[in-house]
Amino acid sequence: MDKNEKFPKIALGAWAWGNDGTFGRTLTADELRPVFDTAMKAGLNLWDTAFVYGMGTSEKILGGFLRTVPRDSYYISAKFTPQCADPKSENAVVEMFNTSAELLGTDYMDFYWIHNPVGAPKWIKELIPLAKSGKIGHIGLSNHNLAEIKEAAAILENEGLKISAIQNHYSILNRSSEDSGILDYCKENGITFFSYMVLEQGALSGKYSTSNPLPENSDRGRTYNPLLPQIEKIVAVMKEIAQKHGVSTAQIPIAWAIAKGTLPIIGVTKASQAEDAAKAAALELTADEIKAIEDAADRYKLNVIRGWEKEMK
Numbered sequence: 415m416d417k418n419e420k421f422p423k424i425a426l427g428a429w430a431w432g433n434d435g436t437f438g439r440t441l442t443a444d445e446l447r448p449v450f451d452t453a454m455k456a457g458l459n460l461w462d463t464a465f466v467y468g469m470g471t472s473e474k475i476l477g478g479f480l481r482t483v484p485r486d487s488y489y490i491s492a493k494f495t496p497q498c499a500d501p502k503s504e505n506a507v508v509e510m511f512n513t514s515a516e517l518l519g520t521d522y523m524d525f526y527w528i529h530n531p532v533g534a535p536k537w538i539k540e541l542i543p544l545a546k547s548g549k550i551g552h553i554g555l556s557n558h559n560l561a562e563i564k565e566a567a568a569i570l571e572n573e574g575l576k577i578s579a580i581q582n583h584y585s586i587l588n589r590s591s592e593d594s595g596i597l598d599y600c601k602e603n604g605i606t607f608f609s610y611m612v613l614e615q616g617a618l619s620g621k622y623s624t625s626n627p628l629p630e631n632s633d634r635g636r637t638y639n640p641l642l643p644q645i646e647k648i649v650a651v652m653k654e655i656a657q658k659h660g661v662s663t664a665q666i667p668i669a670w671a672i673a674k675g676t677l678p679i680i681g682v683t684k685a686s687q688a689e690d691a692a693k694a695a696a697l698e699l700t701a702d703e704i705k706a707i708e709d710a711a712d713r714y715k716l717n718v719i720r721g722w723e724k725e726m727k
């Protein structure tokens with residue numbers, strides 16, 4: 415990483431800002447502006463998004479906010495999603511990059527990711543001229559397993575480039591990136607591991623329960639509501655730890671992800687959630703607390719794998 419760059423310990427995710435049926439409700443720019451302002455004030459200035467999050471909606475809302483602050487006051491992390499590529503295009507990566515850049519109001523992405531390995535390694539090859547042109551600060555791979563990461567790393571190395579970041583699902587309910595050696599590979603190779611869905615889209619936040627389930631008309635509701643009886647028991651362990659520290663339950667899984675050496679991307683839809691994320695960055699869990707959380711999760715072996723994901727073997 416460039417020595418002038420000082421990334422926060424936590425990135426914020428804007429998937430829910432571009433409602434596509436995953437979260438169950440539509441958020442307006444007026445509602446989200448205080449979320450953005452609170453986060454920036456708290457020093458959380460690394461924003462993760464993708465064109466596919468509402469087909470430009472998330473990037474458009476975020477870009478509207480970013481245009482009102484200096485370019486050097488934030489970092490942007492956006493993605494090329496193979497499934498959204500125009501099949502007739504000979505330069506799909508450049509096209510999607512340019513579309514996102516226009517929506518976000520920038521010509522430079524601090525992080526630019528290949529969103530998933532569908533069609534790999536074609537896309538990483540297409541990314542090379544873009545990276546060499548200086549428009550990408552850090553190249554990232556998301557949802558790739560270790561073999562796919564190594565394949566891309568070798569291609570980039572031949573061009574004098576490298577993978578800077580990996581972005582995979584990583585939470586107490588899904589530790590397959592740890593079990594499969596991806597976390598160790600990242601540590602050994604100076605790669606930052608961004609953990610996404612640390613809160614399992616709210617199911618681990620302490621906000622949802624069997625008596626207050628996630629929105630039924632959403633993918634997250636359909637995924638987690640049937641699991642809430644077990645999730646509730648895991649959350650109860652985290653709640654107890656949260657009470658001991660005098661913090662909210664949602665801060666516990668975030669602090670856990672940091673303690674495991676990862677950079678969590680937290681989806682925020684309210685100003686209070688941005689505040690919580692900032693506080694979690696300062697929270698230190700003991701080894702016993704980490705073990706208690708993991709033991710609670712291990713009892714139920716939920717291993718949540720979403721529709722776009724695969725087991726990281």
Ligand SMILES: NC(=O)c1ccc[n+]([C@@H]2O[C@H](COP(=O)([O-])OP(=O)(O)OC[C@H]3O[C@@H](n4cnc5c(N)ncnc54)[C@H](OP(=O)(O)O)[C@@H]3O)[C@@H](O)[C@H]2O)c1
Pocket residue numbers: 426427428429430462463529556557581582609610611612613614615616617619620621662664665679680681682683684686687688690691
């Ligand atoms: N590369 C990939 O394939 C991929 C996949 C998934 C996610 N991501 C990235 O990772 C980000 C995070 O994932 P995510 O947004 O899907 O899920 P998440 O971070 O696990 O959960 C976000 C949800 O948790 C709830 N929440 C957050 N902070 C809270 C707090 N302090 N107290 C109570 N509830 C809280 C909110 O629910 P309510 O809105 O209901 O309040 C929020 O929408 C995404 O936005 C995206 O940028 C990447």
